C-alpha cells in the first residue's frame with residue numbers, strides 16, 4: 001500500500017473518515033470504496049445527528065405557530081438559511097430560496113421566465129449540461145416561442161468560447177451553464193461567460209451543483225444572476241438545495257407554486273404574495289433537511305475548502321497517472337488542472353457497464369452510463385463512460401484498490 005508522503009498530507013483523512021459511518025461498511029464482502037461522489041456525497045455523523053436531533057427535540061411546523069416549539073424550529077431553519085447565505089456570500093437572506101435541490105431551483109427560474117420571453121428571443125445553453133439544465137429550457141422555449149441555441153464543446157472537454165462570442169447578441173436573453181460539468185469535471189470559465197452575457201443584457205444562471213463540493217463560489221464577486229446547488233452533493237441530505245437569485249430579479253419573477261407559506265393575504269377575490277424568500281417557498285418545506293444543509297456547510301467549512309481542493313487535486317493527479325498507464329484507457333475531458341476530481345473514461349473494446357459491474361463485485365462503487373448528460377456522450381460518439389469521482393474522504397490507497405480492480409476487470413473482459 002502506497003501512502004502520500006506525510007509532508008504532503010494536507011488533511012487528516014483517517015480522522016475525517018471516522019466521521020462517516022457508511023465508510024466503515026463492506027460491499028460484496030469487500031471494504032466499500034466509494035467513488036460515486038459526483039452522484040451524491042456521503043453524510044457525516046454531524047449531519048445525521050442534526051436530523052435526528054430535529055425530530056427528537058425541535059419538530060414543529062415553521063413560520064406559523066405562536067408556541068415555543070414552532071419558534072425553535074423556525075429559528076433553526078432560518079439560521080440554516082443564514083449559514084447558506086454566508087457560505088455563498090449573498091447580500092441578503094432574501095436572495096436564498098431553499099428548494100428541493102438543483103432541479104427544482106432551475107424549474108422555478110424557467111417557469112418564472114416563461115412569463116417574460118417571447119418569440120424571437122434566444123437563450124443559450126452549453127453542450128455539457130446536466131439534463132436538468134437542458135430540459136426545463138426546452139420546455140420554456142416550447143411555451144414561449146423563444147429559440148434555444150447551444151454553446152458547443154471542444155474535444156478537450158472545454159466549451160468553445162469563440163462560438164459563444166458569435167452566438168451572443170441583443171436577442172440573447174438568458175445564458176445557462178454549469179460551473180463544473182458533472183460528466184467530465186470541467187471547470188467552466190463562468191466569470192468570462194457572465195461578463196460577456198451581461199454586456200448584451202442577458203441574465204445568467206449557473207448550475208453550481210457539481211462545483212459546490214469542491215470550491216466555494218462567491219455570488220457577489222461573480223455577479224451571477226442565479227446560482228443553484230443541491231445539498232446532497234455537499235455532505236447534506238437529499239431533497240433540499242438552494243436557489244440564489246439577485247433580489248431585484250427574484251422580486252420580478254412571479255411565484256412558482258401556490259399554497260401555504262407563500263401568501264400575505266388570501267381571499268377568493270384576490271391573493272397577495274409574501275415577500276422574499278417565502279414567495280417561492282409554498283407549503284411545508286423539508287425542515288430537517290434545510291437545517292441539516294446548514295450543518296453540512298458548517299462541517300465542510302470546518303475542514304476548509306482550500307484544503308479540500310488541494311487534497312482532491314492530489315488524488316486526481318495520482319489516479320490520472322495510474323489510469324493512463326493502463327493500455328487502452330481513454331480519459332474524456334480536461335487535464336487535471338482544469339477540472340475537479342472526476343475521471344470519466346473508457347477502456348477500448350469494453351462496455352462501461354461491464355466494467356462498473358465487475359468493480360462493484362470488488363467493492364468499488366463508480367458510475368457508468370451517460371451521467372444525465374447525453375449530449376456529451378453523443379459528442380464523443382460513445383454510449384457512456386465509467387466515472388470515478390473523488391471526495392476529500394477518499395484515499396490514495398483506495399485509488400490503488402480501484403486501479404488493481406480495474407486491471408482485473410479488464411483482463412476478465414478482454
Ligand SMILES: *Cc1c(COP(=O)(O)O)cnc(C)c1O
Pocket residue numbers: 038039100101102103104130132133178180181182207208209210230232233
Ligand atoms: C446532480 C446535478 C444536478 C441535479 O441535481 P438534483 O439534486 O438531482 O436536482 C444538476 N446539475 C449538475 C451539474 C449536477 O451535478
